[in-house]
Amino acid sequence: MSDGRAAKRVAKFIKPLRVEPGSTVDLTEDFDPRYRAGVKKREGVELLRTGVSLLADHQARLAAQDTYGVLLCLQAIDAGGKDGTIRHVMSGVNPQGVRVSGFKVPSAEELDHDYLWRYAQRLPSRGEIGIFNRSHYEEVLVVRVHPENLDRQKLPEEAKGPDVWQRRYREINDWERYLTDNGIKVVKVFLNLSKEEQRLRFLKRIDRPEKNWKFSAADVRERERWDDYQEAFSEMLSATSTPWAPWYVVPADRKWFARICAAAVLAHTLIGIDPQYPSLDGQARKELLAARRGLEAEAPGAKHRTD
Ligand code: AMP
Ligand code: MG
Numbered sequence: 001m002s003d004g005r006a007a008k009r010v011a012k013f014i015k016p017l018r019v020e021p022g023s024t025v026d027l028t029e030d031f032d033p034r035y036r037a038g039v040k041k042r043e044g045v046e047l048l049r050t051g052v053s054l055l056a057d058h059q060a061r062l063a064a065q066d067t068y069g070v071l072l073c074l075q076a077i078d079a080g081g082k083d084g085t086i087r088h089v090m091s092g093v094n095p096q097g098v099r100v101s102g103f104k105v106p107s108a109e110e111l112d113h114d115y116l117w118r119y120a121q122r123l124p125s126r127g128e129i130g131i132f133n134r135s136h137y138e139e140v141l142v143v144r145v146h147p148e149n150l151d152r153q154k155l156p157e158e159a160k161g162p163d164v165w166q167r168r169y170r171e172i173n174d175w176e177r178y179l180t181d182n183g184i185k186v187v188k189v190f191l192n193l194s195k196e197e198q199r200l201r202f203l204k205r206i207d208r209p210e211k212n213w214k215f216s217a218a219d220v221r222e223r224e225r226w227d228d229y230q231e232a233f234s235e236m237l238s239a240t241s242t243p244w245a246p247w248y249v250v251p252a253d254r255k256w257f258a259r260i261c262a263a264a265v266l267a268h269t270l271i272g273i274d275p276q277y278p279s280l281d282g283q284a285r286k287e288l289l290a291a292r293r294g295l296e297a298e299a300p301g302a303k304h305r306t307d
Contacts, residue, residue, distance in 0.1 A: 014265050
């Protein structure tokens with residue numbers, strides 16, 4: 001498939017997942033966790049392979065060009081499939097060019113700073129793909145559903161008013177705009193899981209010893225707040241899907257389909273950047289050719305090995 005055709009196909013594929021900036025999202029009404037765009041699992045394997053090789057090629061060019069960075073933010077409810085998505089989507093890329101950062105309950109040092117500080121520490125550099133496994137969006141999700149987290153953030157009184165969430169949305173949008181304007185593109189994927197599928201995945205985590213480590217009793221307590229989370233997700237998606245960093249809601253009940261979607265969203269961004277290998281100017285090319293002549297002169301007539 002030509003690059004142009006692949007780009008069009010990817011754009012068409014992810015369009016239904018995109019949250020139009022300015023729209024109001026009701027997650028339970030507007031997005032189906034079981035949607036699969038008519039794709040069969042067998043075709044999905046091939047699609048993911050195509051996506052992964054497209055990512056590998058673009059990542060190599062992104063690194064060589066050293067001008068843009070890409071930040072992929074992954075958000076989901078517990079058991080949404082973030083870890084597996086990262087493993088599969090990045091399976092083909094050079095690990096040197098990728099940095100994965102997970103965010104858990106903030107440390108004492110982190111709480112001593114403004115709330116975006118710890119995320120800013122982990123941003124990708126130019127040429128890198130950074131992945132946030134959970135992200136600054138926790139600051140308007142878990143912190144909102146459990147306001148005691150906000151109390152721990154040692155904020156001054158005037159920063160804790162009832163408008164705190166609206167303010168955070170604006171600050172996050174501004175921060176992402178700043179990053180985008182400076183060459184760090186922000187890509188946001190929300191893995192949308194149904195309550196029933198979460199129940200089944202929790203059961204697996206309890207029943208299979210090799211999955212036990214992924215489960216804690218706290219996960220069940222969080223599940224009791226399902227509706228509050230859905231509401232916080234909906235508000236977050238409505239307020240922070242922007243023209244410079246739109247949200248994509250990925251149906252997550254089928255892991256294989258979620259991975260294709262996440263790969264496609266990331267690929268779409270990289271295709272948009274269209275990174276190029278740097279081309280040498282006249283002087284640099286002359287130097288290169290001179291070096292070549294020198295190397296050849298060391299062993300005249302020798303054959304070049306390519307392995
Ligand atoms: P896991 O991803 O399963 O290892 O869990 C990480 C935990 O850290 C989750 O329970 C999150 O809700 C929690 N967490 C992440 N970010 C924050 C935050 N900013 N404030 C409070 N808790 C957080
Ligand atoms: Mg967990």
